[in-house]
Amino acid sequence: MKRTIYQIFVYVTLAMSVSCFTGFIYEMSVAEMNVWAILCLVLAILGLVGFVLNQILYRQFKQRDATRYEQVECPHCHEMNSKKDVFCKKCGKNLY
Numbered sequence: 144m145k146r147t148i149y150q151i152f153v154y155v156t157l158a159m160s161v162s163c164f165t166g167f168i169y170e171m172s173v174a175e176m177n178v179w180a181i182l183c184l185v186l187a188i189l190g191l192v193g194f195v196l197n198q199i200l201y202r203q204f205k206q207r208d209a210t211r212y213e214q215v216e217c218p219h220c221h222e223m224n225s226k227k228d229v230f231c232k233k234c235g236k237n238l239y
């Protein structure tokens with residue numbers, strides 16, 4: 144998952160939660176419990192759930208990416224290379 148997508152999702156879910164909670168409080172202050180108030184509350188909870196899920200998923204993706212792109216230092220020139228590389232990208236010598 145790209146970081147920008149993650150950030151957009153964070154803002155969208157948070158904005159959705161906040162605006163829906165505000166809507167819920169407003170509905171409750173002007174009227175008794177009604178359909179709109181319940182709808183706002185449900186959307187607010189959905190936004191929060193989406194926000195939490197997004198964070199959990201992002202952390203897992205990041206961990207997976209970290210292991211995939213784990214780096215190894217070249218013993219000859221100390222350049223950082225991807226672990227899947229066999230030869231150093233800077234000096235071209237064997238990494239292992």
Ligand SMILES: [Zn+2]
Pocket residue numbers: 217218219220221222231232233234235236
């Ligand atoms: Zn090197």
